């Protein structure tokens with residue numbers, strides 16, 4: 414039986430990104446031979462439309478948001494921190510409900526970023542909200558960059 418793993422929906426080739434496009438992972442067919450995906454899009458789950466204005470962090474990354482030190486502001490100047498947090502928490506609830514132990518996430522995204530995110534116009538070391546929530550809850554869930562398999 415294939416292992417169930419969490420996956421950013423856009424990596425499966427579905428057009429849920431801010432720009433109305435997908436970002437299908439390279440090697441998706443190989444990935445599907447090995448894993449059974451549990452897809453989620455935290456930004457859509459939080460209630461944001463597609464397409465939507467691009468968003469970046471101000472003041473720090475996802476970990477800093479959880480400590481109340483940073484916010485997520487979109488290109489139109491709207492603070493979307495709470496809606497993105499809501500969607501990320503929903504995705505994590507699903508992951509916990511199904512006992513998923515590994516997440517393949519889209520790098521550089523405010524919710525799904527693993528090692529790099531956009532902060533104040535620069536692509537820098539940091540993580541998105543979902544990985545930050547996994548860390549803060551001390552969950553034994555592996556979080557990896559899923560852009561290629």
Ligand code: SF4
Pocket residue numbers: 421422423424429430431453454455456457519522524525
């Ligand atoms: S929130 Fe995650 S799943 Fe949704 S479009 Fe952004 S990177 Fe993809």
